Amino acid sequence: MASRLIHTTDKGLYCEAGDFYIDPWRPVERAIVTHAHSDHARWGSSKYLCSKPGANVLRHRIGADAQIESIAYGEKIRLNDTTVSLHPAGHILGSSQIRVERDGEVWVVSGDYKLDPDPTCQPYEPVKCHTFITESTFGLPIYTWQTNDELFTDINAWWEKNKKDGKTSLLLAYALGKAQRLLMGVDTSIGPIYTHGAVESLNQVYLQSGVALPETKRLSSMPRGSKFAGALVLAPPSAYGTPWQRQLNPVSAAFASGWMRVRGIRRRRSLDKGFPVSDHCDWPSLLKAVHLSGAENVLVTHGYSQILVRYLQEQGLNADTLSTQYEGEEETSSGESSPADSLSEPAADEVPE
Amino acid sequence: MKHFTRLFVALDETTKTSEKVKVMSEYFSTCSAADGAWAVYLLTGRKLRQLVPSARLHQCVKELAGLCDWLFAESYDAVGDLAETIALLLPPAHSSSDVPLREWVEERLMPLRTKSEDEQKALLSAYWDELSTSERLVMNKIITGSFRIGVSQLLVIKGLSKASGVDESTIAHRLMGDWSPTEEFFTQLFASDTQDADVSRPYPFYLAYPLEQEPEALGNVGDWLAEWKWDGIRSQLIRRQGKTFIWSRGEELISERFPELLEASQQLPDGTVLDGEILAWAEGEVLPFNLLQKRITRKSLSKKLLQEIPVALMVYDILEHEGVDVRSLTMRERRRLLVQLLSPGALDDAPSCRGQLNPIFRVSPNLLVSSWQELAESRTTSRDLKVEGLMLKRADSAYGVGRRKGDWWKWKVNPFSIDAVLIYAQRGHGKRASLYTDYTFGVWHEGRLVPVAKAYSGLDDAEIRQVDAFIRQNTLEKFGPVRTVKPELVFEIAFEGIQHSPRHKSGIAVRFPRIARWRTDKPMEEADSLQTLSALIDGGAAS
Numbered sequence: 001m002a003s004r005l006i007h008t009t010d011k012g013l014y015c016e017a018g019d020f021y022i023d024p025w026r027p028v029e030r031a032i033v034t035h036a037h038s039d040h041a042r043w044g045s046s047k048y049l050c051s052k053p054g055a056n057v058l059r060h061r062i063g064a065d066a067q068i069e070s071i072a073y074g075e076k077i078r079l080n081d082t083t084v085s086l087h088p089a090g091h092i093l094g095s096s097q098i099r100v101e102r103d104g105e106v107w108v109v110s111g112d113y114k115l116d117p118d119p120t121c122q123p124y125e126p127v128k129c130h131t132f133i134t135e136s137t138f139g140l141p142i143y144t145w146q147t148n149d150e151l152f153t154d155i156n157a158w159w160e161k162n163k164k165d166g167k168t169s170l171l172l173a174y175a176l177g178k179a180q181r182l183l184m185g186v187d188t189s190i191g192p193i194y195t196h197g198a199v200e201s202l203n204q205v206y207l208q209s210g211v212a213l214p215e216t217k218r219l220s221s222m223p224r225g226s227k228f229a230g231a232l233v234l235a236p237p238s239a240y241g242t243p244w245q246r247q248l249n250p251v252s253a254a255f256a257s258g259w260m261r262v263r264g265i266r267r268r269r270s271l272d273k274g275f276p277v278s279d280h281c282d283w284p285s286l287l288k289a290v291h292l293s294g295a296e297n298v299l300v301t302h303g304y305s306q307i308l309v310r311y312l313q314e315q316g317l318n319a320d321t322l323s324t325q326y327e328g329e330e331e332t333s334s335g336e337s338s339p340a341d342s343l344s345e346p347a348a349d350e351v352p353e
Numbered sequence: 354m355k356h357f358t359r360l361f362v363a364l365d366e367t368t369k370t371s372e373k374v375k376v377m378s379e380y381f382s383t384c385s386a387a388d389g390a391w392a393v394y395l396l397t398g399r400k401l402r403q404l405v406p407s408a409r410l411h412q413c414v415k416e417l418a419g420l421c422d423w424l425f426a427e428s429y430d431a432v433g434d435l436a437e438t439i440a441l442l443l444p445p446a447h448s449s450s451d452v453p454l455r456e457w458v459e460e461r462l463m464p465l466r467t468k469s470e471d472e473q474k475a476l477l478s479a480y481w482d483e484l485s486t487s488e489r490l491v492m493n494k495i496i497t498g499s500f501r502i503g504v505s506q507l508l509v510i511k512g513l514s515k516a517s518g519v520d521e522s523t524i525a526h527r528l529m530g531d532w533s534p535t536e537e538f539f540t541q542l543f544a545s546d547t548q549d550a551d552v553s554r555p556y557p558f559y560l561a562y563p564l565e566q567e568p569e570a571l572g573n574v575g576d577w578l579a580e581w582k583w584d585g586i587r588s589q590l591i592r593r594q595g596k597t598f599i600w601s602r603g604e605e606l607i608s609e610r611f612p613e614l615l616e617a618s619q620q621l622p623d624g625t626v627l628d629g630e631i632l633a634w635a636e637g638e639v640l641p642f643n644l645l646q647k648r649i650t651r652k653s654l655s656k657k658l659l660q661e662i663p664v665a666l667m668v669y670d671i672l673e674h675e676g677v678d679v680r681s682l683t684m685r686e687r688r689r690l691l692v693q694l695l696s697p698g699a700l701d702d703a704p705s706c707r708g709q710l711n712p713i714f715r716v717s718p719n720l721l722v723s724s725w726q727e728l729a730e731s732r733t734t735s736r737d738l739k740v741e742g743l744m745l746k747r748a749d750s751a752y753g754v755g756r757r758k759g760d761w762w763k764w765k766v767n768p769f770s771i772d773a774v775l776i777y778a779q780r781g782h783g784k785r786a787s788l789y790t791d792y793t794f795g796v797w798h799e800g801r802l803v804p805v806a807k808a809y810s811g812l813d814d815a816e817i818r819q820v821d822a823f824i825r826q827n828t829l830e831k832f833g834p835v836r837t838v839k840p841e842l843v844f845e846i847a848f849e850g851i852q853h854s855p856r857h858k859s860g861i862a863v864r865f866p867r868i869a870r871w872r873t874d875k876p877m878e879e880a881d882s883l884q885t886l887s888a889l890i891d892g893g894a895a896s
Contacts, residue, residue: 140424140427140428140431141418141420141424141428141442142428142431142432142438142441142442144441261441262431262432262437262441262787263365263434263437263490264432264433264434264437264787265787267365268788268814272366272367272368273366304427307424307427310423311424314421
């Protein structure tokens with residue numbers, strides 16, 4: 001390819017023909033943002049473009065002063081020599097795949113995405129393209145997710161058992177997206193649900209955006225000495241093991257993350273319970289998405305990228321890695337993403353109250 | 354299988370010992386005796402010999418999951434445990450069954466061993482197809498013989514005791530030695546009648562804790578008995594009903610390895626159980642441990658070997674005397690019985706060493722000391738005597754069960770230590786799967802680094818992550834699971850002993866190496882040389 005429609009620069013994924021960046025990691029003139037997780041949406045750019053359903057969340061993340069423009073899913077806009085449209089990615093509220101077209105050549109940057117149903121956001125929409133850019137956080141065949149039914153049966157059973165034992169159920173999940181997805185799925189008849197501040201503020205944004213979350217109470221709004229036995233508490237992973245957690249004793253803590261599928265990773269974190277659930281694709285979904293895109297060229301960003309690339313090459317596709325600074329699920333780092341990295345420090349906006 | 358898998362998951366999901374005991378007790382109270390026997394067998398770490406070869410399991414899973422070799426290898430590498438890798442890779446099951454554990458093990462899994470390859474494959478895929486992911490994990494662990502889930506024998510004993518009302522020491526005793534996981538065994542385990550008849554059954558070993566504080570913290574030196582810490586094979590010699598059994602601490606029957614002890618034991622009265630250390634011993638001196646190992650590892654014991662490597666039993670305790678369990682007597686009283694038995698006529702607390710009954714039974718001498726200071730000085734002579742340091746035992750203590758803090762302490766001499774460079778790394782297993790935690794270290798020899806020690810432990814989690822990141826970024830070559838790492842990081846390696854060894858590339862072998870600390874202050878050029886290391890063999894003191 002003489003000039004690639006999209007390539008990596010030191011600031012991020014750049015489309016020269018349209019003169020815009022997608023999820024840049026440094027401030028730029030025009031940024032198109034796939035979704036509001038901190039490794040994709042960074043502050044400091046002059047102009048942002050995102051999907052309409054994602055606008056509130058993005059504003060919450062990068063500040064009231066940011067210049068944010070939003071368009072409906074499927075709406076086509078002209079940016080210099082390119083036509084750009086956003087399509088649902090199914091990852092979190094407002095998450096988009098970015099479709100870029102120039103002279104009949106179509107590229108799709110899928111950002112983070114999943115194919116599994118999620119009541120907090122629009123379902124993933126396959127978009128035909130010539131070149132598909134995908135992540136591969138869980139790009140190994142050991143990663144296959146349960147159905148939502150199985151998952152919530154397990155979570156509800158855990159909550160009920162803790163309630164019976166007089167314990168608080170502390171469910172640790174990424175504050176943006178994962179926490180709300182879990183809220184929509186749990187059986188609210190079991191008991192009251194409380195939230196850590198980091199989760200509650202995003203719940204409010206989801207509610208403003210029209211997602212019908214069940215009722216929750218901010219834990220810190222409760223009078224001192226309140227008892228939480230039998231309740232479910234949603235908090236970001238960084239709250240685990242902090243003094244904040246003490247008010248919940250006796251407590252059973254569980255971490256909701258795709259990494260929890262592997263026993264060794266859970267045990268290394270000294271966690272009692274893990275629920276393997278992710279807003280990223282499992283291995284079969286990654287392959288399915290590549291197939292549905294109809295792309296001949298696949299560029300793989302963060303995660304087990306080498307593995308997915310090799311596999312796709314063996315299937316006869318043009319596949320290659322694309323180096324970025326995206327981080328995948330929770331706190332994994334770029335480059336050779338390993339589950340070990342999920343131990344690293346949490347994002348700054350997730351420090352406990 | 355469902356019941357046992359629930360137990361497995363419950364044990365796996367808690368780090369609290371009280372919770373583990375509780376769930377085990379619940380299981381043992383409600384399971385059938387036949388299932389309970391197998392559960393005890395598996396939980397206490399007893400293993401069936403691998404039922405299906407690993408390579409065949411790999412092949413089977415690859416076929417069922419439609420995976421090529423490298424993708425399977427990458428998956429295994431990320432998980433670190435074969436049984437779990439298989440459980441995660443298999444396609445979802447089409448049915449569900451609840452066959453009891455005993456039937457699974459005895460009628461389904463054990464017969465696999467003698468089946469043909471095709472039959473094994475057909476049976477495995479049929480079995481997997483009726484199990485959930487966690488049930489498959491349990492099944493695979495039984496097949497591969499790697500059933501480890503973080504419960505100690507002591508916790509299983511507590512669980513059984515809680516469920517049965519039988520006291521812990523009786524349960525512990527009943528779990529010693531050779532037994533088969535049968536319904537009768539489990540029923541007997543729960544029996545309230547404690548007059549057990551098995552003549553070969555040893556007592557649970559009492560184990561010492563390492564002394565980490567200053568000995569003065571133990572109080573008055575006069576309340577303690579001190580003896581050398583011998584470096585041999587901890588053993589229990591049982592003489593009952595005209596028969597002798599020698600058990601190692603790993604609960605292996607090792608009687609046949611020591612015919613001279615069997616012969617000498619005929620002089621012991623029936624109803625005698627001795628606790629001590631088997632040593633390679635000649636001319637009043639202990640010989641290197643690796644000589645003793647030959648007595649254990651050689652297939653056949655030639656006359657020549659028996660002559661070259663004579664042994665002695667250094668006895669330091671008596672657990673059964675005239676057919677009576679004397680573990681509840683005080684250490685001082687037991688020692689008196691021991692001396693009377695092996696060295697009749699000697700003073701009770703004499704430092705006598707050679708037994709007069711038969712010189713092969715020696716009584717481990719007590720050090721006569723009047724102060725901690727004096728004891729500390731004696732300890733510094735340990736290496737000359739080829740012992741590991743001192744044992745401190747409270748004079749009025751009973752013989753306990755397992756490793757308990759308080760009455761027995763091992764006060765070892767400081768380990769040897771060297772500075773060595775990280776040269777190879779491999780991923781860990783189990784809890785550390787997917788992190789590079791198994792390291793090989795080298796020292797300098799003629800301008801090159803030669804491997805001298807492998808170590809798995811000694812770093813904290815944060816350090817492990819840093820070293821892991823370094824390894825990933827500085828891999829020179831990969832050979833299967835092993836990475837050659839750019840030599841740069843220096844670690845202080847501590848170890849207990851050092852021997853010449855023609856089998857090792859470096860010509861030396863170290864015992865119990867572990868990482869003492871990460872020498873971030875040291876450039877690799879300043880790591881130790883093979884020459885320095887060799888000099889330690891001839892009695893060089895720890896630096």
